[in-house]
Amino acid sequence: MRFISSLSKSVVLLASVAMLVIGSLVFSHPAAAANYEVTMGAGGLQFSPKKIAVKPGDTVTFKNGMLAPHNVMFNSDKSPDSKLAKSLSHNNLAYKAGESFDVNIPADAKSGDYEFFCSPHRGAGMVGHLVVE
Numbered sequence: 001m002r003f004i005s006s007l008s009k010s011v012v013l014l015a016s017v018a019m020l021v022i023g024s025l026v027f028s029h030p031a032a033a034a035n036y037e038v039t040m041g042a043g044g045l046q047f048s049p050k051k052i053a054v055k056p057g058d059t060v061t062f063k064n065g066m067l068a069p070h071n072v073m074f075n076s077d078k079s080p081d082s083k084l085a086k087s088l089s090h091n092n093l094a095y096k097a098g099e100s101f102d103v104n105i106p107a108d109a110k111s112g113d114y115e116f117f118c119s120p121h122r123g124a125g126m127v128g129h130l131v132v133e
């Protein structure tokens with residue numbers, strides 16, 4: 001009898017722990033904004049990674065690798081929202097190695113594939129894609 005009562009206590013304890021875990025999963029807050037890094041000119045005139053998937057509210061840090069200067073210009077013609085493409089663009093060139101700048105994806109960003117390029121190296125194929133999910 002004592003065995004059964006201690007067993008049922010364990011079961012109750014286990015069940016309450018399970019409820020707590022399930023509860024925290026169900027009622028958890030949405031994931032916090034993430035920060036991604038894209039290197040400009042790593043291993044050649046390219047963005048690395050070339051394609052990045054983000055969510056509204058996230059931040060992308062563009063960092064100089066090699067063969068500077070670089071910048072990030074969003075192509076209005078190849079973006080779901082040309083106004084946003086313009087506002088996301090960072091025309092100022094980053095000259096120093098390790099220099100970086102942030103591009104913040106607004107909370108109301110329209111989803112889709114935004115193409116961007118580096119002005120001095122566009123012809124060399126320094127093009128990337130930012131996919132807002």
Ligand SMILES: [Cu+2]
Pocket residue numbers: 040041045069070071118119120121126
């Ligand atoms: Cu460049």
